[in-house]
Amino acid sequence: MKQPKIDPERVKFLNQEKIVSGDYLVYWMQASQRTHYNHALEYTLHRANKLEQPLIVYFGLTSDYPEANLRHYTFMLEGLQEVKKSLDKMNIELVVLNQSPELGAVEIAENASLMVTDRGYLNIERIWREYVAQKVKCPLIQVETDVVVPIETASLKEEYAAATIRRKINKQLEKFLIPLKSSSYPSIKGSLNLGLDSLPLYNMKKILNKLNINRTVESVELYKGGTKQALIHLKEFLDHKLDRFADLRNDPSQEYLSNMSPYLHYGQISPLYIALKVSDTDSPGRDAFLEELIIRRELSMNFVYNNPQYDNILCLPDWAKKTLREHENDPRPYLYSIEEFEEARTHDPYWNAAQKEMVYTGKMHGYMRMYWGKKILEWVDNPVEAYQIALYLNNKYELDGRDANGYTGVAWCFGKHDRAWKEREVFGKVRYMNDKGLKRKFKIDNYVDRVDGIIELIHEGLI
Numbered sequence: 045m046k047q048p049k050i051d052p053e054r055v056k057f058l059n060q061e062k063i064v065s066g067d068y069l070v071y072w073m074q075a076s077q078r079t080h081y082n083h084a085l086e087y088t089l090h091r092a093n094k095l096e097q098p099l100i101v102y103f104g105l106t107s108d109y110p111e112a113n114l115r116h117y118t119f120m121l122e123g124l125q126e127v128k129k130s131l132d133k134m135n136i137e138l139v140v141l142n143q144s145p146e147l148g149a150v151e152i153a154e155n156a157s158l159m160v161t162d163r164g165y166l167n168i169e170r171i172w173r174e175y176v177a178q179k180v181k182c183p184l185i186q187v188e189t190d191v192v193v194p195i196e197t198a199s200l201k202e203e204y205a206a207a208t209i210r211r212k213i214n215k216q217l218e219k220f221l222i223p224l225k226s227s228s229y230p231s232i233k234g235s236l237n238l239g240l241d242s243l244p245l246y247n248m249k250k251i252l253n254k255l256n257i258n259r260t261v262e263s264v265e266l267y268k269g270g271t272k273q274a275l276i277h278l279k280e281f282l283d284h285k286l287d288r289f290a291d292l293r294n295d296p297s298q299e300y301l302s303n304m305s306p307y308l309h310y311g312q313i314s315p316l317y318i319a320l321k322v323s324d325t326d327s328p329g330r331d332a333f334l335e336e337l338i339i340r341r342e343l344s345m346n347f348v349y350n351n352p353q354y355d356n357i358l359c360l361p362d363w364a365k366k367t368l369r370e371h372e373n374d375p376r377p378y379l380y381s382i383e384e385f386e387e388a389r390t391h392d393p394y395w396n397a398a399q400k401e402m403v404y405t406g407k408m409h410g411y412m413r414m415y416w417g418k419k420i421l422e423w424v425d426n427p428v429e430a431y432q433i434a435l436y437l438n439n440k441y442e443l444d445g446r447d448a449n450g451y452t453g454v455a456w457c458f459g460k461h462d463r464a465w466k467e468r469e470v471f472g473k474v475r476y477m478n479d480k481g482l483k484r485k486f487k488i489d490n491y492v493d494r495v496d497g498i499i500e501l502i503h504e505g506l507i
């Protein structure tokens with residue numbers, strides 16, 4: 045059996061335990077919800093084959109993941125159903141326990157020789173892994189598979205901006221932008237009959253009914269979860285959109301984005317796989333896309349990993365905090381409550397269209413996200429509250445919300461990873477955006493029409 049090429053920099057021992065003589069190995073899948081191009085799974089398979097023990101994959105399904113609701117759970121479960129089918133074909137058992145992931149992981153590790161997990165960068169994901177590392181009696185090994193360049197290899201400190209991390213990441217690309225060879229099958233197969241109460245993934249409705257989750261936000265039809273769907277979107281992007289990505293990615297009236305973000309958020313597709321596919325082309329959109337997928341995305345991971353205040357205004361650089369404070373009492377041209385924002389009841393048809401796009405489809409156009417966040421800063425009477433409103437709405441409605449990129453995107457609207465601009469009311473030196481810019485650059489009314497058209501189709505049950 046060939047060994048998959050997994051760079052040691054992706055692998056980190058989270059505790060000091062020695063391998064014990066257990067009955068099986070566990071891959072605790074949590075952030076990287078896929079079997080395709082998953083370094084953590086390949087690593088565990090390799091170790092299982094060497095130890096000649098069976099491998100089980102465990103997933104912890106908590107009902108109260110912060111800010112998650114029916115929309116998010118539905119998308120995630122669609123993906124997990126596919127993971128189950130794929131593991132079934134490999135004769136690997138998937139155990140999904142309805143409890144907080146770290147508790148189930150400790151339980152399942154009881155008779156394990158070794159446990160592997162993937163890597164998450166947000167606080168809760170790190171706390172879970174730290175807890176398990178302390179509690180289990182076998183090694184807990186983390187394999188980082190949701191970035192192209194492992195984040196500590198790229199940089200050991202919080203980076204100031206894309207300009208400062210770009211060089212560091214680019215230096216590593218030759219080493220890490222390499223295909224993952226799959227060893228694919230365990231030598232010892234079959235169910236272990238662990239007697240654990242695994243959720244029946246084939247019956248999603250039943251699971252969703254059983255879970256005690258927030259049901260206030262409906263699931264969406266436009267984006268279905270799972271690796272297959274991700275690959276379909278990717279193919280569509282490569283075949284029809286990548287060539288024009290550099291010119292048209294910012295234009296909200298056009299549809300030239302990859303739509304990879306929901307799939308990346310749940311780990312349903314590998315960023316390395318996407319990067320390799322795009323790198324293999326000589327498309328004029330290639331470099332612009334890789335800048336977003338690798339540099340911008342991995343800058344976000346660098347930010348949330350190194351800045352403990354990533355979910356509030358204190359994360360901003362000093363110049364941004366100072367200037368926003370100095371302009372805190374400036375009169376605002378409009379003031380809206382959180383309800384008015386949520387129900388898209390501002391005076392601005394473009395802002396309202398963006399909010400509706402997010403509420404109805406689960407994904408707002410990337411350029412409009414910037415405009416949307418900047419206007420919340422402008423139309424709330426203090427920046428601290430504006431910051432929290434933007435995060436709240438983003439995390440509630442975006443399929444890709446609650447992600448390092450979301451925390452970074454909101455922070456960017458308030459000055460993070462940016463420089464000081466000409467000083468003005470309310471924003472101070474933070475970069476300003478207005479509707480005149482939208483009208484000048486794009487046929488922005490077409491965006492409003494496009495969003496209205498999608499909503500009409502949704503209401504008619506055609507999407």
Ligand SMILES: Cc1cc2nc3c(=O)[nH]c(=O)nc-3n(C[C@H](O)[C@H](O)[C@H](O)COP(=O)(O)OP(=O)(O)OC[C@H]3O[C@@H](n4cnc5c(N)ncnc54)[C@H](O)[C@@H]3O)c2cc1C
Pocket residue numbers: 293300301302303304305306308309336337338340341342344408409410411413414417438442444445446447449450451452453454456457
């Ligand atoms: C206020 C605000 C909120 C945001 N919230 C989120 C969020 O909750 N989740 C999320 O994934 N992204 C968020 N973004 C970043 C960006 O807008 C989305 O990643 C992008 O629009 C997703 O669509 P796509 O996959 O079709 O993008 P494409 O343009 O096709 O890009 C491909 C991939 O590159 C990465 N990428 C693109 N733009 C950025 C960016 N500006 N920063 C970091 N990575 C990027 C994403 O992983 C994306 O999937 C936010 C940005 C702002 C300004």
